[in-house]
Amino acid sequence: MRRSKGPLRHFPRALNRPAQMALLGAIRKVIAEAPLYTPTMPRSGKPMSVRMTNAGPLGWVTDKERGYRYQAMHPETGKPWPPIPPMLLDLWTECAGYPQPPEACLINYYAGAAKMGLHQDRDEQDFDAPVLSVSLGDTGIFRVGGTARKSPTQSYELRSGDVFVLGGTDRLAYHGIDRVLPGTSDLLEEGGRFNLTLRRVTKPD
Numbered sequence: 001m002r003r004s005k006g007p008l009r010h011f012p013r014a015l016n017r018p019a020q021m022a023l024l025g026a027i028r029k030v031i032a033e034a035p036l037y038t039p040t041m042p043r044s045g046k047p048m049s050v051r052m053t054n055a056g057p058l059g060w061v062t063d064k065e066r067g068y069r070y071q072a073m074h075p076e077t078g079k080p081w082p083p084i085p086p087m088l089l090d091l092w093t094e095c096a097g098y099p100q101p102p103e104a105c106l107i108n109y110y111a112g113a114a115k116m117g118l119h120q121d122r123d124e125q126d127f128d129a130p131v132l133s134v135s136l137g138d139t140g141i142f143r144v145g146g147t148a149r150k151s152p153t154q155s156y157e158l159r160s161g162d163v164f165v166l167g168g169t170d171r172l173a174y175h176g177i178d179r180v181l182p183g184t185s186d187l188l189e190e191g192g193r194f195n196l197t198l199r200r201v202t203k204p205d
């Protein structure tokens with residue numbers, strides 16, 4: 001059994017269908033300005049199977065030469081990231097329990113066999129702030145462990161409209177997406193899964 005030192009909170013179907021459709025519309029507008037791109041791993045240059053973009057003052061990016069980092073510009077267009085959709089800022093206010101607004105919204109898109117290996121999110125300066133995740137589209141099999149790579153893990157199905165908040169010591173838990181179950185949602189006409197994560201990056205002073 002995994003021991004959660006918490007708080008890790010799952011809000012199944014926090015967003016109803018109309019809210020999911022509205023959020024999807026907002027995300028499509030972000031992607032029209034800041035297209036999904038294929039990130040590459042530091043040093044190896046191996047492409048990730050997940051495509052990404054961001055909204056907000058800062059965005060998480062990675063490439064072979066400069067590795068994992070936050071930056072204000074899209075790596076391919078050189079333009080600033082579009083603003084975080086107001087719906088997501090409202091969701092943060094309701095669910096995150098953190099006084100400052102998020103600075104980054106990472107948008108992950110999983111098509112086909114895309115997955116994300118077990119990792120920790122530690123490119124932020126502020127680990128006191130939680131990470132808030134929203135899933136849209138096909139169900140993702142999410143695995144979360146402890147703060148050591150070898151800790152036992154627990155799996156959750158992240159369905160369309162689910163909100164997950166990771167705070168406290170779980171903020172540094174290893175986690176990943178084993179796979180996405182095709183045909184489990186009709187929200188996206190093209191199929192696949194979007195995951196949006198809202199994050200603080202800098203330490204508030």
Ligand code: MD3
Nearest residue numbers: 108121131133166170171172173175195
């Ligand atoms: C647990 N994304 O973008 S979201 C990521 O579904 C990422 O795309 C996954 O892991 C996805 O870094 C999982 C749920 C999540 C997000 C952040 C976390 C779980 C987390 C941070 C710490 C611990």
Ligand code: FE
Nearest residue numbers: 119120121175
């Ligand atoms: Fe992560």
